[in-house]
Amino acid sequence: MLESHKEATVVDRILHVNSTSIGNWDWSRPPSGRAMDELTEINNLITSVNISDCPDSWKFSLDTSGIFTTSTMSNLINTLKYGTNSRNLSLPRNKYVPQKVFIFSWRVVQQKIPVRSELDKKGIDLHTILCPLCEHHIETTEHALVNCQKVSSIWTQILDWWNQNSINISNINEAIITDQGFTHNSIGLSLWQATKWIACYIIWKHRNLMIFSGKIWNPTAIISEIQTQSFSWISNRSRKKVPIEWHQWLLNPSFYVASPSNRIGVG
Numbered sequence: 001m002l003e004s005h006k007e008a009t010v011v012d013r014i015l016h017v018n019s020t021s022i023g024n025w026d027w028s029r030p031p032s033g034r035a036m037d038e039l040t041e042i043n044n045l046i047t048s049v050n051i052s053d054c055p056d057s058w059k060f061s062l063d064t065s066g067i068f069t070t071s072t073m074s075n076l077i078n079t080l081k082y083g084t085n086s087r088n089l090s091l092p093r094n095k096y097v098p099q100k101v102f103i104f105s106w107r108v109v110q111q112k113i114p115v116r117s118e119l120d121k122k123g124i125d126l127h128t129i130l131c132p133l134c135e136h137h138i139e140t141t142e143h144a145l146v147n148c149q150k151v152s153s154i155w156t157q158i159l160d161w162w163n164q165n166s167i168n169i170s171n172i173n174e175a176i177i178t179d180q181g182f183t184h185n186s187i188g189l190s191l192w193q194a195t196k197w198i199a200c201y202i203i204w205k206h207r208n209l210m211i212f213s214g215k216i217w218n219p220t221a222i223i224s225e226i227q228t229q230s231f232s233w234i235s236n237r238s239r240k241k242v243p244i245e246w247h248q249w250l251l252n253p254s255f256y257v258a259s260p261s262n263r264i265g266v267g
């Protein structure tokens with residue numbers, strides 16, 4: 001408060017003379033009382049540290065490197081929010097999806113997405129706990145993402161798209177965790193799982209757009225977004241010896257995993 005030039009930097013005020021640091025102060029009035037105590041304290045601090053000749057710079061104090069990165073920040077937030085580093089969450093990671101989709105899938109498994117039945121359990125007063133899509137059943141996580149008739153028709157089309165008509169998606173376990181389909185093929189399993197996670201993520205997004213932004217529930221548009229978004233995220237995360245082609249992805253994505261000899265360099 002007593003500094004005459006508020007924009008002064010450390011190097012303006014601390015002089016190095018024969019490896020000794022000397023205060024080069026410029027006060028608006030002479031310090032006295034508590035300000036004098038603070039000055040003594042800062043002088044003691046200065047004599048106990050080795051001040052470099054480098055220019056002043058900002059340091060990110062939450063990481064030992066001192067450098068701010070979004071991934072460090074994101075890991076810190078996840079650690080604080082979920083009590084553990086998200087890399088160690090119980091759900092195995094899938095490298096074809098962005099972190100936000102992985103976190104969403106983890107929250108689904110933990111029953112931590114804010115469907116009406118969960119909000120009601122937390123004592124939040126809602127005028128109804130019925131599903132906003134069908135208005136016939138209580139909105140649980142499983143109902144919202146899998147069993148609602150307005151959602152299950154989307155899953156039927158996704159199974160058609162992937163030529164996986166022999167399997168069923170009838171609960172959260174089958175949508176997020178279990179290894180149905182492509183059990184012989186780990187890349188196929190990862191791509192199929194990534195698609196299912198992205199489908200859940202986009203279904204939830206459209207449920208929210210309908211409730212909070214008044215958008216009309218449009219299954220054709222939702223399927224189309226699942227196809228384009230999964231293509232974008234997955235193809236960007238695949239090794240591209242032979243890239244995933246959009247038309248082939250749209251026509252039959254299991255083309256990329258059908259052969260155990262792994263006809264293309266996905267993965």
Ligand SMILES: [Zn+2]
Pocket residue numbers: 131132133134135136137143147148149150
């Ligand atoms: Zn419903």
